[in-house]
Amino acid sequence: MAEDDLNARRSAPETAAGATTIQMGGRRLTIEEVAAIASGRAGVALNGDAAWRAHIERGAAFLRERLAAGATVYGVNTGYGDACVVTVPPELVEALPLQLTRYHGCGMGRLLEPAETRAVIAARLNSLAYGYSGVRVVLLERLADLINFDVLPRIPAEGSVGASGDLTPLSYVAAALVGERDVLFGARVRPAAGVWAELGRTALQLAPKEGLALMNGTAVMTGLACLAFVRAAQLTRLAARLTALSTVALDGRAAHFDALIFEVKPHAGQAQAAAWIRDDLAGRGDTAGQRLQDRYSIRCAPHVIGVAQDALSWVRRDIENELNSANDNPLIDADGERVLHGGNFYGGHIAFAMDSLKTAVANLADLMDRQFALIVDDKFNNGLPRNLSGASAERAPISHGFKAVQIAASAWTAEALKLTMPASVFSRSTEAHNQDKVSMGTIAARDCLRVLELTEQVAAAHTLAAVQAARLRLSVTPGASLTAPLAEFVEAVAARSRFVDEDRPLERDLRALTQCIAEGALVAPCGPAGATSEAGR
Structure with a gap:
């Protein structure tokens, strides 16, 4: 690929000619907007409002503060699911999210179609953009990149029971963000890490709750x-x-x-x-x-x-x-200084x-x-x-x-x-x-x-x-x-x-x-x- 072409691809997401841009964050998303994103007729852009971005970052910062204070937070410094009684030592907290994405890589059945995959990513991005999941803005930006550059995780359709969310299929989205497994890009199946490098991006290193936030939700069923x-x-x-x-x-x-x-x-x-x-x-x-x-x-x-x-x-x-x-679960209420364990x-x-x-x-x-x-x-x-x-x-x-x-x-x-x-x-x-x-x-x-x-x-x-x-x-x-x-x-x-x-x-x-x-x-x-x-x- 010529250097000029590569630079253009890095800076200009591949959206269809005449495509609209749909704002994510600070507003309600409609079914028709998801359908437009899924069909490639629309790209996405994160809300540029400083107050919204500050709200997102407060959640991630509050979570770090809780960990520094020695608090126990499910899925952050504990094991997952029934293993919530297992304490994860501080030196392994950073490694835990990647473990979650890896052991859930057991999906089977047909692969979701490109339109279905885009709908899933849009649903996950919109949910996390509400600011109660303890993720950073950079994670939302990378999800937006998946849509705008049409980097599509290869998501097997089968393997979710629909609670605790769509864990297994969404692990393929999380894996793509960290540069693991394969993605569909430019009509070819490629290793995710190579695609991020080609786009001038560094594969994401997940912060303590971000693996769980990506996977522990209803985005697959909702997108479909x-x-x-x-x-x-x-x-x-x-x-x-x-x-x-x-x-x-x-x-x-x-x-x-x-x-x-x-x-x-x-x-x-x-x-x-x-x-x-x-x-x-x-x-x-x-x-x-x-x-x-x-x-x-x-x-x-x-x-x-x-x-x-x-x-x-x-x-x-x-x-x-x-x-x-x-x-997802738990929810991070930074303004109220609470971590809420529930079943959303x-x-x-x-x-x-x-x-x-x-x-x-x-x-x-x-x-x-x-x-x-x-x-x-x-x-x-x-x-x-x-x-x-x-x-x-x-x-x-x-x-x-x-x-x-x-x-x-x-x-x-x-x-x-x-x-x-x-x-x-x-x-x-x-x-x-x-x-x-x-x-x-x-x-x-x-x-x-x-x-x-x-x-x-x-x-x-x-x-x-x-x-x-x-x-x-x-x-x-x-x-x-x-x-x-x-x-x-x-x-x-x-x-x-x-x-x-x-x-x-x-x-x-x-x-x-x-x-x-x-x-x-x-x-x-x-x-x-x-x-x-x-x-x-």
């Missing part, structure tokens, strides 16, 4: 929960749009979404879902020849989608409270939120799978071809259109539904019965992400089928038309996947569309749960 929330919000909006498109494809009734129906059963999310569908069907009139009542997967769609939409409101509250909390590392709120959200999302998968089953079946789809085949009359006898895609979507739905078993009720007593009631929050968050992945696959399959069905409806029903929002949606999907007039493998189309859905590229984000934005509509 932020990403899960955004994807769930996108799916609720997409499910509403697909309901509207399926209504057109089935020649169904718009009257099922009349506003009065939802005014007299006033669940806000349900009313929002109905409003989205109603907007997408605006101007569509019902005729005497239509079936009096469409089947439940159409008529009751707002009631299903509304559960997810309403859940997002309290899920947001709990995720953002966890995100904006000091969640317990991830119960995230566990319950993720267990609940994955159930709501799996119900969206089930809804879309049932709508798909209706539109593909010529016994129920009101005159569309069997399996939505677009083949000519001559080729129709050997054409099967979306038959296999519907089978696959049913398999993905079943797997999503199977994974709704709550993780939080599977607490295990661990670590010599010191950690005898644990949250399983990180497992719940990983389960939720897997349910989302499966549901996005179902949504991709249903999207392709619903667009095919709508285009067929326009050709077989005189006077059939699409509203502007639906026509725009059909055109956007058609640009990614051409009309199925002859059977062909659809795997590539499905994978590409699934990625679009996960990234929110197919429908505009909805904004905060319960709020209606023009972009979302």
